[in-house]
Amino acid sequence: MQENLVIVESPAKAKTIEKFLGKDYKVMSSYGHIRDLKKKDLSINISNFDPEYEIPSDKKKIVQELKDASQKAKMVWLASDEDREGEAISWHLFEVLGLKPENTRRIVFHEITKTAILNAIENPRGIDVNLVYAQQARRVLDRIVGFKLSPVLWRKVKPSLSAGRVQSVAVRLVVEREREIKSFVPEPSYRVVANFNVVSDGTKRELSAEMRDRLPLKKDALSFLNDCNDAEFKVSDIQTRPLKKTPAPPFTTSTLQQEAARKFGFTVMQTMMLAQRLYESGKITYMRTDSVNLSSLCLNSSKQVIAEMMGEQYVCTRQYHQKQKGAQEAHEAIRPTYMDKPTIEGTAPEKRLYELIWKRTIASQMADAETEKTTVTISTDKSAHLFQTTGEVVKFDGFLKVYRESHDDETDSQEGLSLPALSIGQNLKCSFIQATERFTQHPQRYNEAALVHKLEELGIGRPSTYAPTIGTIQQREYVVKDDIKGEEREYNMLRLKGGKITDEMLTEVFGAEKSKLIPTDIGLVVNDFLIDYFPDIMDYNFTAKVEKEFDDVAEGEKPWKNVISDFYSTFEPMVSDTMSRKDEHKVGERVLGIDPASGKPVSVKIGRFGPIVQIGSADDEEKPRFAQMKKGQTLETITMEEAMELFRLPRTLGEFEDATVTVGTGRFGPYIRHQNMYVSLQGKADPLEITLEEAVALITEKRESESKKVIKTYDEEPEMEILNGRYGPYISYKGSNYKIPKTKVPADLTLEECNAIIQAQIDKNGSAPRRRIFKAKK
DNA sequence: CAGTGAGCGAGCTTCCGCTTGACTT
Numbered sequence: 001m002q003e004n005l006v007i008v009e010s011p012a013k014a015k016t017i018e019k020f021l022g023k024d025y026k027v028m029s030s031y032g033h034i035r036d037l038k039k040k041d042l043s044i045n046i047s048n049f050d051p052e053y054e055i056p057s058d059k060k061k062i063v064q065e066l067k068d069a070s071q072k073a074k075m076v077w078l079a080s081d082e083d084r085e086g087e088a089i090s091w092h093l094f095e096v097l098g099l100k101p102e103n104t105r106r107i108v109f110h111e112i113t114k115t116a117i118l119n120a121i122e123n124p125r126g127i128d129v130n131l132v133y134a135q136q137a138r139r140v141l142d143r144i145v146g147f148k149l150s151p152v153l154w155r156k157v158k159p160s161l162s163a164g165r166v167q168s169v170a171v172r173l174v175v176e177r178e179r180e181i182k183s184f185v186p187e188p189s190y191r192v193v194a195n196f197n198v199v200s201d202g203t204k205r206e207l208s209a210e211m212r213d214r215l216p217l218k219k220d221a222l223s224f225l226n227d228c229n230d231a232e233f234k235v236s237d238i239q240t241r242p243l244k245k246t247p248a249p250p251f252t253t254s255t256l257q258q259e260a261a262r263k264f265g266f267t268v269m270q271t272m273m274l275a276q277r278l279y280e281s282g283k284i285t286y287m288r289t290d291s292v293n294l295s296s297l298c299l300n301s302s303k304q305v306i307a308e309m310m311g312e313q314y315v316c317t318r319q320y321h322q323k324q325k326g327a328q329e330a331h332e333a334i335r336p337t338y339m340d341k342p343t344i345e346g347t348a349p350e351k352r353l354y355e356l357i358w359k360r361t362i363a364s365q366m367a368d369a370e371t372e373k374t375t376v377t378i379s380t381d382k383s384a385h386l387f388q389t390t391g392e393v394v395k396f397d398g399f400l401k402v403y404r405e406s407h408d409d410e411t412d413s414q415e416g417l418s419l420p421a422l423s424i425g426q427n428l429k430c431s432f433i434q435a436t437e438r439f440t441q442h443p444q445r446y447n448e449a450a451l452v453h454k455l456e457e458l459g460i461g462r463p464s465t466y467a468p469t470i471g472t473i474q475q476r477e478y479v480v481k482d483d484i485k486g487e488e489r490e491y492n493m494l495r496l497k498g499g500k501i502t503d504e505m506l507t508e509v510f511g512a513e514k515s516k517l518i519p520t521d522i523g524l525v526v527n528d529f530l531i532d533y534f535p536d537i538m539d540y541n542f543t544a545k546v547e548k549e550f551d552d553v554a555e556g557e558k559p560w561k562n563v564i565s566d567f568y569s570t571f572e573p574m575v576s577d578t579m580s581r582k583d584e585h586k587v588g589e590r591v592l593g594i595d596p597a598s599g600k601p602v603s604v605k606i607g608r609f610g611p612i613v614q615i616g617s618a619d620d621e622e623k624p625r626f627a628q629m630k631k632g633q634t635l636e637t638i639t640m641e642e643a644m645e646l647f648r649l650p651r652t653l654g655e656f657e658d659a660t661v662t663v664g665t666g667r668f669g670p671y672i673r674h675q676n677m678y679v680s681l682q683g684k685a686d687p688l689e690i691t692l693e694e695a696v697a698l699i700t701e702k703r704e705s706e707s708k709k710v711i712k713t714y715d716e717e718p719e720m721e722i723l724n725g726r727y728g729p730y731i732s733y734k735g736s737n738y739k740i741p742k743t744k745v746p747a748d749l750t751l752e753e754c755n756a757i758i759q760a761q762i763d764k765n766g767s768a769p770r771r772r773i774f775k776a777k778k
Numbered sequence: 779c780a781g782t783g784a785g786c787g788a789g790c791t792t793c794c795g796c797t798t799g800a801c802t803t
């Protein structure tokens with residue numbers, strides 16, 4: 001019989017700890033929370049705010065196993081994380097497993113080392129009920145917000161939508177950034193750069209210096225260039241100062257997601273899945289953390305590794321601390337388990353992520369980089385404007401030897417550039433001066449990781465929810481991830497060379513962005529609606545405010561039900577008021593004009609299946625006509641003309657072989673329909689212009705290719721067919737399709753050969769190829 | 779990669795934070 005049972009949250013952690021504790025201890029995992037509010041309905045008694053808990057079906061088995069093991073043990077050690085959620089997990093375990101105080105102990109440790117764990121066992125405590133109450137308050141508040149607000153959206157906007165303390169604010173950030181960009185007016189100004197020929201150590205070099213001030217108008221730039229003709233230039237000042245660069249702290253969930261996105265283009269979900277695999281195979285520490293703390297074990301071995309690989313002068317042991325005061329350090333930073341392994345076995349992306357983590361961790365324990373930055377100022381006798389150029393020389397590379405942090409707004413920097421030898425008072429020969437029209441730039445849109453970073457900065461969400469939240473707002477179609485095509489614009493370039501000024505107009509592409517989050521019509525409408533009716537919830541400080549209340553509960557200064565009841569008493573009336581409100585127009589609706597044919601109003605709004613244009617209203621005797629909006633069209637920008645275009649399809653072309661030929665547009669683009677046959681236009685003709693003759697030609701063409709579809713069949717096996725598809729011949733068998741090897745002639749294949757080909761492909765893939773499912777059922 | 783396309787209207791949808799497998803559609 002096992003004397004002791006230790007329960008932790010993660011099975012990987014359990015495995016490691018079991019090794020430290022020896023055979024008197026059995027270590028099991030709860031796999032996170034074992035109990036939650038009931039899945040359906042509010043499951044909170046609104047008269048006294050008592051929560052109704054249940055054990056989710058996928059947790060029943062593990063709970064039973066824990067119960068059996070706990071009954072056999074003499075002592076149960078609850079070792080979940082030392083934060084609000086961890087404390088609640090321990091409390092739920094205590095309740096559900098029916099533990100007794102005399103043989104239950106609550107322990108916490110911050111490092112997974114033998115000494116830390118033994119030390120924890122020496123110093124047990126009881127369950128902190130105030131912390132548990134704080135968690136219940138957090139859980140109940142989130143359920144109330146989510147389950148009260150979402151039904152409002154179902155009624156007022158569209159079914160199946162959702163709202164919540166975290167996701168709705170995430171959408172707001174994306175919406176506001178987009179509006180900021182849309183209303184941004186680029187301001188032009190002239191950037192002036194002078195080029196000089198310098199002879200240094202007998203070799204000719206080009207030196208480029210930028211004027212410190214920009215010139216607002218073209219006439220200013222022209223008159224400045226005029227002044228500079230025959231001007232003399234000389235070096236008026238040289239300043240050299242040392243510069244120190246400090247390494248970035250070790251990775252947290254959020255910073256890892258950002259760097260993996262910037263350096264490798266990983267989505268936050270990809271990063272987390274890779275990190276999970278590295279964690280489960282024991283290669284890195286826990287990947288969901290907001291701590292930058294490193295264990296003493298890691299500090300020591302890093303020191304050794306750096307000294308061995310690079311030399312003692314590169315060592316600089318640093319201990320990092322949380323930015324926020326009083327933050328619970330439940331975990332370490334994300335770091336390699338063994339610092340002496342700069343690389344690992346694994347898939348290419350696993351390796352890349354691991355090496356990134358190793359480099360970041362090692363760099364954080366390395367010396368500052370020391371550089372020398374030189375600023376040269378150049379003056380002219382014809383104007384008071386000054387030109388400047390800088391050079392930077394690395395004196396000691398320090399941590400830069402292994403790692404350099406990336407930034408979202410990275411531009412070409414002159415870092416590392418050395419300047420030619422110059423002296424104060426030296427005359428310089430100017431080869432040309434160029435004044436280029438430049439524009440101020442709008443802020444960048446968020447990518448996934450940048451949005452996570454912003455949420456973290458606002459204290460909204462937790463490391464375990466960053467990736468799922470980004471997923472949710474895309475699943476609900478509040479935002480989409482897309483590339484933004486840049487736009488062309490003209491700009492002016494003036495150049496003074498050899499006493500002459502040239503004036504040119506050039507074009508440039510600006511504003512192109514890759515893989516950015518853009519709000520959809522639904523996102524915009526839902527966001528504006530929520531801000532109108534529930535401004536408190538949408539406030540960027542809402543989470544911070546309630547967190548403060550939860551802290552008070554955790555400190556035992558406030559009963560948790562008071563926090564909830566204060567909130568509920570103002571929130572619930574707002575929900576019922578909004579629900580019962582009778583609106584003339586649907587949320588987000590916009591009237592574009594009057595349809596000249598029917599005299600009925602034309603409007604745009606969010607319909608049952610997304611953004612639509614509507615002619616007439618539901619109250620009319622005649623049913624309104626609907627049209628789905630096309631990709632690229634938005635509620636806010638669609639014009640009356642564009643809207644009316646949408647009603648030109650489907651249209652009837654005429655009769656062919658006693659049946660109507662119509663042209664319409666579907667999920668796969670424009671198509672012709674005749675009897676039961678659909679012919680995709682595939683860009684071959686414009687659906688609005690196509691004539692009956694052209695359509696008939698396409699129908700006949702399709703019939704011909706259909707007739708060539710069957711290459712061979714077999715009498716003894718009717719389900720085996722060799723068919724001619726869009727991508728060439730293939731074998732079709734029992735609803736699945738198989739490639740024919742290039743060495744075979746399709747029409748000559750025997751039934752035996754077909755079976756052999758199928759078997760070979762099943763062996764290779766492990767199963768029969770799946771049929772493609774077009775309609776996702778969910 | 780291997781072939782679709784409309785849609786009655788009843789009944790359903792939904793939150794945030796902990797944590798990993800189980801499903802063969």
